[in-house]
Amino acid sequence: QSVLTQPxxxxxxxxxxxxxxxxxxxxxxxxxxxxxWYQQLPGTAPKLLIYGNSNRPSGxxxxxxxxxxxTSASLAITGLQAEDEADYYCQSYDSSLSANVVFxxxxxxxxx
Amino acid sequence: QxxxxxxxxxxxxxxxxxxxxxxxxxxxxxxxxxxWGWIRQPPGKGLExxxxxxxxxxxxxxxxxxxxxxxxxxxxSKNQVSLKLNSVTAADTAVxxxxxxxxxxxxxxxxxxxxxxxxSS
Numbered sequence: 001q002s003v004l005t006q007p008x009x010x011x012x013x014x015x016x017x018x019x020x021x022x023x024x025x026x027x028x029x030x031x032x033x034x035x036x037w038y039q040q041l042p043g044t045a046p047k048l049l050i051y052g053n054s055n056r057p058s059g060x061x062x063x064x065x066x067x068x069x070x071t072s073a074s075l076a077i078t079g080l081q082a083e084d085e086a087d088y089y090c091q092s093y094d095s096s097l098s099a100n101v102v103f104x105x106x107x108x109x110x111x112x
Numbered sequence: 113q114x115x116x117x118x119x120x121x122x123x124x125x126x127x128x129x130x131x132x133x134x135x136x137x138x139x140x141x142x143x144x145x146x147x148w149g150w151i152r153q154p155p156g157k158g159l160e161x162x163x164x165x166x167x168x169x170x171x172x173x174x175x176x177x178x179x180x181x182x183x184x185x186x187x188x189s190k191n192q193v194s195l196k197l198n199s200v201t202a203a204d205t206a207v208x209x210x211x212x213x214x215x216x217x218x219x220x221x222x223x224x225x226x227x228x229x230x231x232s233s
Binding site: 036091092104 | 149151158159160161164174175176209216217218219220221222223224225226
């Protein structure tokens with residue numbers, strides 16, 4: 001069971017807006033540690049999508065956005081496209097144990 | 113452009129040691145203020161951080177793994193980071209990725225393409 005909780009799956013039609021939640025606790029997200037998001041297309045390595053809660057690396061479309069509040073974070077995708085069908089993971093840091101980088105369990109995004 | 117490439121035997125027998133190497137190109141592994149991490153992904157499952165090494169050689173391991181099983185090291189002469197995982201079982205079958213991060217709590221970027229290691233007799 002992951003320290004960060006994500007819904008196993010979400011879906012949406014092309015053009016819609018979908019969100020993926022990442023719920024943590026007072027020892028990770030709630031302690032002020034940043035949340036980062038990755039997109040993993042089938043058969044490929046994860047790719048950085050959002051860093052520092054809400055920042056997009058160069059080349060990531062502005063359809064992708066991130067936010068953080070309290071012990072949770074969210075990834076939003078607007079104008080959903082077929083190529084957005086992928087697995088999405090959140091990542092943060094947990095201070096309850098020594099030096100622990102933590103990932104969410106991942107969310108499978110299906111474009112209907 | 114920094115690139116990372118994992119390599120190692122695809123098949124390891126139970127109870128033996130899994131040894132993987134991450135070769136870095138397009139930049140020096142000795143660059144200050146960077147950590148080099150290993151992350152694994154069992155087939156059909158999510159990502160798990162194994163551990164990271166600072167450019168100076170300090171290591172940090174996932175406390176949920178039995179830390180005595182894991183050793184991460186750097187070879188600056190070869191610009192490589194290595195992972196050794198001993199006493200492997202079928203549960204260690206996974207795609208293993210290496211990736212760079214600036215601080216332990218920072219994002220991983222870039223990632224290597226990953227290498228599949230299967231534990232089977």
